[in-house]
Amino acid sequence: MTEAKPVLSVRDLTVDLVLGDGPAAARRPLIEAISFDLKPREILGIIGASGSGKTVLSRALVNWIEPPLAIAGGSVTYKDRNILTLPRGEMRALRREIAYVGANPQGALDPTLPVGRQIVEKLRAVAPEIDRKEAEERAIALLDAVRIPSARSRFHEYPSQFSGGMMQRALIVDALVSNPAFLVADNVTQPLDVTVAAQVLRLMRELTVRFDTAVVFVSSSLPTVAEVADTVLVLEGGRVVERQATKSLVSAPTHAYTRELIGQIPQLWTDTSAPAATAEDAEPVFSIRDATRSYKVRKRGTFAAMSTVRAVRNVTFDVFPGENFGVVGESGCGKSTLMRLLSRLELPDSGVVLADGKDVAKLSGKELMQFRKNFQLVLQDPFSSLPPRTAIGAILEEPLRTHGERNGKAIRERVLTVMHEVGLPASLYDELPLGLSAGQRQRVNVARAMVLAPKVLIMDETLSSLDQTEQFKLLKIFEDLQALHGLTYVFISHDLAMVRRVCNRVAVMYLGEVVEIAGNERLFFDPGHPYSRALLSAVPTLEARRYKPEDCLLEGEPPSPIDLPPGCSFASRCPNVFDRCRVESPALTVRGRSDFAACHLVDPHGETARELVEEPA
Structure with missing residues (x-):
């Protein structure tokens, strides 16, 4: 033939x-x-x-x-x-x-x-x-x-x-x-x-x-x-x-x-080592309590009627000093809205976000400027986030000038120091970003955040537009920066392989809610929520899969955040659904010292996460 x-x-x-x-x-x-x-x-x-x-x-x-x-x-x-x-x-x-x-x-x-x-x-x-x-x-x-x-x-x-x-x-x-x-x-x-x-x-x-x-x-x-x-x-x-x-x-x-x-491919299950959990007896750098954020959108086919999109619903967790805290979930689950709440780009409709014990909604004047300095944000797109006609040195100088630094020599020295720390050669100081690769542009974004010597970096899909080689290099830079400056990271990502490599604890979001919080090892080897298992079954990997796609993988889209179903919001896509799921919404239930899952299959009589956290003063 x-x-x-x-x-x-x-x-x-x-x-x-x-x-x-x-x-x-x-x-x-x-x-x-x-x-x-x-x-x-x-x-x-x-x-x-x-x-x-x-x-x-x-x-x-x-x-x-x-x-x-x-x-x-x-x-x-x-x-x-x-x-x-x-x-x-x-x-x-x-x-x-x-x-x-x-x-x-x-x-x-x-x-x-x-x-x-x-x-x-x-x-x-x-x-x-x-x-x-x-x-x-x-x-x-x-x-x-x-x-x-x-x-x-x-x-x-x-x-x-x-x-x-x-x-x-x-x-x-x-x-x-x-x-x-x-x-x-x-x-x-x-x-x-x-x-x-x-x-x-x-x-x-x-x-x-x-x-x-x-x-x-x-x-x-x-x-x-x-x-x-x-x-x-x-x-x-x-x-x-x-x-x-x-x-x-x-x-x-x-x-x-x-x-x-x-x-360079991160291993999910073959390499059983993972970042160890940080001590939780310290005061958290971030705390979020029962935070909710909704938006009004116009109903299709009407002139004035409005619907409510419930983007974030009753989210509660802490982030501790020196921790790498991951937030994962599908597109539309509320990750980016949560990022805007943590960085005070938006305020919650209800609930509270605490930074160093202070309600960020009540900050103003010098306190707000200090918050902006200590809690920096690095976004996803390395191309549209940099002004194309401004030299790289001037881009990195601007945050220092905004926060009151006037000594030109000190500004230049600080910028050159940070450029060296993130792997940018000093020769780029007077160059425009037009000729830079995606990896170099993202280094400029990280340097722009680091130039103010922050305590926390919130990374919103910061590595998702880069290939695995550039991700590998930047993750090494993040490790070095954390060791040098004692940084705390919040990684908001859909890349579970990256999360497996770098995060101590992980929150899993679905349709605006946190449905699981677990240490790295617990989440990848013993997830408590069926949605977490579905995410893990879908990760591209060269390893033998721990969770089979045919048993876990989801089809279609999540329910609309405008018209949420009764009971558990995951019930329509869950392979383990039963009658109780369709009428009663599960709370985050304790699975261990600091692990929680919002599923009726977890001990139905366990303590809930909300009962274990102290209410804000």
């Missing part, structure tokens, strides 16, 4: 960065002499660190290379034609057969038009013979196929009404609506939480069978690629350094770079 003809053949593909104009312009190769074949229904994984050329390669495969980049050689053959040399009109006709999905779902669609309408317009642009009604039905069927809940009604909603996971699936529909022969998926799971990412990975596998589509799956995470790919191609410095079947590459990598990537 003859082997099927490849869907795509790439030979000696080279893409250069062109610096300057004319024949004398300098050129630097970003990817060089890359060759491979993509077979029908195959999922080809491409991995590599930031800067290895993954995104340049993925865009070249769909002929989407624009200045200052230029094709310097090679071919990408589809249907016996090199698509890199096709006239624009012929290439436009092929767009219905070639699809691309990127890693930024929220910025990919027009926010002023309903999602379904945009998908229909894309389909009719590449297939004008299809009438609008047929196009709408095809789009709705695909939205349902990728498990968008209530697909027919969601068809008419705007991008702002979709969660991050739903937006990513909607973009996959946008790519698949014309039944392409192959799909390039460039880091599509990186911005997603683990449960949604797991659904997308399963979806990729289903697409190859259901729609007869071959997939090029690009990622910086080898465990993610290993979940879905048949074959893996490893990029380093723009060149292919290894290609093997997935199982063979994981078990017996041949190249030193591949072994280095595997060595």
